[in-house]
Amino acid sequence: MSSLSESKSSDVNSKKRAISIENLGLVYRTTLDKRPTFKTRIRRLARRKRQTRIVHAVNNLSLEINYGTVLGVIGTNGAGKSSLMRVISGILPPTSGRVEVFGKVSTLLALGVGFNGKLTGRDNLYLGGLAAGMSRAQIESKFDSIVEFAGLEEVIDAPMRTYSSGMYSRLAFSVAISLDPDILIIDEALSAGDARYKVKSLEKVLEMRNQDRVIIIVSHAMKTLKTVCDEVLWLDHGKIVAQGDPTTVIKAYREFLHVGDAPESDEDL
Amino acid sequence: MKPDPASPSVIYQPFTHGLPPLGGYAKSLWARREFIFEYARADLHQKQYGSILGQIWLVINPLILAGVYYLLLIIIGARGGPDRFGHLTGTLFLFYLITNSITAGAKSVTSGAKLILNASFPRLVLPLAETLIAFMKFVPTLVVLFVIHTILGLPYSLHMLWAPVIIVLTLFFAASCAILASIINVYFRDAQNLLPYFSRTLLYLSPVLYTAQSLDANLNFLKVINPLFPILDTWSAVVIRAEAPDPTNLLLALGYSLFLFSIGTFIFLSREREFAVRI
Ligand SMILES: Nc1ncnc2c1ncn2[C@@H]1O[C@H](COP(=O)(O)OP(=O)(O)OP(=O)(O)O)[C@@H](O)[C@H]1O
Ligand SMILES: [Mg+2]
Numbered sequence: 348m349s350s351l352s353e354s355k356s357s358d359v360n361s362k363k364r365a366i367s368i369e370n371l372g373l374v375y376r377t378t379l380d381k382r383p384t385f386k387t388r389i390r391r392l393a394r395r396k397r398q399t400r401i402v403h404a405v406n407n408l409s410l411e412i413n414y415g416t417v418l419g420v421i422g423t424n425g426a427g428k429s430s431l432m433r434v435i436s437g438i439l440p441p442t443s444g445r446v447e448v449f450g451k452v453s454t455l456l457a458l459g460v461g462f463n464g465k466l467t468g469r470d471n472l473y474l475g476g477l478a479a480g481m482s483r484a485q486i487e488s489k490f491d492s493i494v495e496f497a498g499l500e501e502v503i504d505a506p507m508r509t510y511s512s513g514m515y516s517r518l519a520f521s522v523a524i525s526l527d528p529d530i531l532i533i534d535e536a537l538s539a540g541d542a543r544y545k546v547k548s549l550e551k552v553l554e555m556r557n558q559d560r561v562i563i564i565v566s567h568a569m570k571t572l573k574t575v576c577d578e579v580l581w582l583d584h585g586k587i588v589a590q591g592d593p594t595t596v597i598k599a600y601r602e603f604l605h606v607g608d609a610p611e612s613d614e615d616l
Numbered sequence: 617m618k619p620d621p622a623s624p625s626v627i628y629q630p631f632t633h634g635l636p637p638l639g640g641y642a643k644s645l646w647a648r649r650e651f652i653f654e655y656a657r658a659d660l661h662q663k664q665y666g667s668i669l670g671q672i673w674l675v676i677n678p679l680i681l682a683g684v685y686y687l688l689l690i691i692i693g694a695r696g697g698p699d700r701f702g703h704l705t706g707t708l709f710l711f712y713l714i715t716n717s718i719t720a721g722a723k724s725v726t727s728g729a730k731l732i733l734n735a736s737f738p739r740l741v742l743p744l745a746e747t748l749i750a751f752m753k754f755v756p757t758l759v760v761l762f763v764i765h766t767i768l769g770l771p772y773s774l775h776m777l778w779a780p781v782i783i784v785l786t787l788f789f790a791a792s793c794a795i796l797a798s799i800i801n802v803y804f805r806d807a808q809n810l811l812p813y814f815s816r817t818l819l820y821l822s823p824v825l826y827t828a829q830s831l832d833a834n835l836n837f838l839k840v841i842n843p844l845f846p847i848l849d850t851w852s853a854v855v856i857r858a859e860a861p862d863p864t865n866l867l868l869a870l871g872y873s874l875f876l877f878s879i880g881t882f883i884f885l886s887r888e889r890e891f892a893v894r895i
Contacts, residue, residue, distance in 0.1 A: 384806035437736040447624035459734025470658040477651035478737045
């Protein structure tokens with residue numbers, strides 16, 4: 348690794364904008380009762396009211412991300428992290444605001460990798476890739492290395508419902524890094540792997556960091572984020588609470604959670 | 617190598633309830649054709665239809681149904697005979713192609729929630745894949761139909777070459793219905809519970825248990841108001857009686873398909889970006 352020339356090139360490229368988000372808002376509309384049905388519609392019509400639960404998952408958020416950045420995204424459960432990633436990937440249309448993307452984003456998020464538990468890991472991989480717009484040949488050429496990196500050669504032809512959560516996230520991460528987009532989004536795919544796999548995946552991220560793309564990592568694993576990120580974004584209720592130097596932001600986030608410097612909070616859970 | 621910072625490659629903005637750019641949509645749909653095939657293959661494989669026994673079951677199931685209905689016809693005193701049994705099996709198989717497509721299509725979007733929330737692709741592939749699955753289940757029954765046709769000593773003629781045209785028309789029709797059913801099910805989740813009654817009613821309104829010729833003159837309006845009528849009637853004429861198709865029937869079937877397809881895709885395309893926040 349010739350770190351000198353690489354750091355130089357990343358210096359030049361870091362000035363290039365990758366993602367520009369302006370006043371972004373995203374609203375989910377779900378019915379109060381879990382399933383919208385004729386029955387409930389008619390009943391509600393009779394009562395003349397609409398009972399929809401409106402969730403402002405992302406709230407008037409503005410953000411600029413440049414090439415050459417590894418951005419960590421943190422926040423409590425339900426803070427809107429996954430929702431923001433879905434908008435950036437073009438999966439969910441914004442409710443308000445505007446997102447500009449300069450480059451190719453991974454249009455398959457980790458959580459979509461094992462979308463059908465009845466199908467085998469192999470089928471899920473192919474279908475996920477094809478849905479995201481890859482060709483069969485592209486997937487075929489990457490298939491072996493994905494499975495090998497995940498270390499799942501033995502179970503790849505078993506239904507995904509039989510996978511452990513660690514196996515699941517191994518596959519998800521392995522897919523994410525092999526998609527090879529300019530803007531890579533890793534949502535929750537780093538968690539649940541065992542220690543050995545975690546080291547392996549961290550090395551991979553560090554290796555990709557030098558390739559001057561944008562890597563966005565959503566994780567609750569603070570230690571990992573501190574190691575690999577240039578910048579950390581703290582979201583809460585769909586808004587940015589803090590953004591900047593990983594150590595500072597994570598420290599503030601910890602204080603907010605009242606976990607202080609307890610070593611458990613540092614662990615990659 | 618990296619994209620030009622001056623012009624974004626994609627812009628995401630709030631959508632109005634209009635259509636997305638159709639050319640771009642068609643292109644990305646075409647790019648997903650392999651997804652549709654792979655989805656159908658994986659689904660059939662997972663349900664064991666890849667094995668010989670599974671394929672036999674695919675054939676035996678509708679065959680038993682045809683037998684049961686034939687029994688019913690004899691009991692209620694209808695005229696029996698080989699052409700009658702041929703008509704019953706032939707139209708029943710095609711009828712199931714359509715209703716299978718509707719039933720599975722209805723669930724396609726709601727049960728694809730996990731994929732919809734995590735991958736960006738034209739959602740129309742989901743109901744279309746279900747139509748393909750229904751078609752792949754239909755293909756082996758064609759072989760059975762051919763065998764029955766020969767055993768019963770029913771006629772053959774060059775008019776039977778119309779069969780592929782009618783199958784394509786049926787697929788077009790079935791896909792349109794699947795698209796419509798999938799949207800209805802997003803907004804009304806109990807719609808799929810009503811489907812068995814719906815398809816049962818359709819069966820009785822269609823020339824399956826009876827023939828179009830034997831229909832009471834008072835009921836002739838069924839020939840026009842039931843979209844399935846012209847398709848099944850033509851199918852029976854071409855495949856069982858080996859006659860030329862009635863052009864009125866063909867045009868009517870095409871008209872219905874085009875109509876349902878336009879409505880279905882219009883609603884689907886103008887609403888599909890909203891699916892993800894609703895399921
Ligand atoms: N499909 C959906 N329909 C309705 N509401 C949703 C949907 N997905 C998420 N939400 C809501 O949007 C908010 C943000 O959810 P999101 O999944 O973005 O959180 P997150 O930060 O990724 O949380 P976690 O750390 O648990 O992954 C939550 O209040 C959640 O209830
Ligand atoms: Mg999440």
